[in-house]
Amino acid sequence: MKTEIRQKFIVANWKMHTTSFEAQQLSKSIVEGIAAPDHVTVVLCPPFPYLPIVGDMLRGSRVALGAQNVYPEAEGAFTGEVSPTMLLDLDCKYVIVGHSERRHKLGESDSFINRKVVCALASGLDVILCVGETLEQRQKGQTEAVLDRQLSTGLAGVRPEVLSHLSVAYEPVWAIGNDEHHATPQQAHDTHLLIREKLSQMIGATWSGELTVYYGGSVEPGNAAAFLGQEGIDGVLIGGASLKADEFLAIVNAGILETEAEMQRT
Structure with a gap:
């Protein structure tokens, strides 16, 4: 009997980029350019206004639609916010929660992020919880403590039966868009081990081992294979490189090749 191979996840976070036309063309190029989609899971997370446009382009394909954020209420007087119900209505499957830019630029706290996690999971969305330390925190040797706090608070109250959607x-944070500081694949591997150890303490070794853990620190076509080839790294969260179809497709292809290599080794 063959060992089940874990698919690699390639998630595009377009942040506050693209026009409606660019979003349409970019998603169209990605859908048309992906080979062997069964070997990877690909998710596109466009800005809120373009979710319907990108959703139309993805319909019938193996590429999933995701959102960059969500508000932790089903509805209400929350001007400018978007609920899980609205995202599901637009056929979103995934949502990014706790991104470093929302933590550090918009002041979102661990407790507020936890409300988003719990609400989104309860609504039926698959949640991608982002965690990570700043350069100052890393230089002070606080990486483990920061990750411990972000995971412990961020996942408080999450029921075991919904963990398969997390x-x-x-x-x-110190390596994102930073020309002076780059995380190496080995550093990423070591930190992923810390994350899995913490998750094992929180939810048990079985759930921790099955949980998908991504790396999201300035991944590009030139380094994607090195990160995806690390044991314990199940996928990558892509920022800038996801805005160019050829670069993003090259990263997707790296995920396909790594999955095929794992299939050959089993």
């Missing part, structure tokens, strides 16, 4: 993305 994944974790490690974002070394």
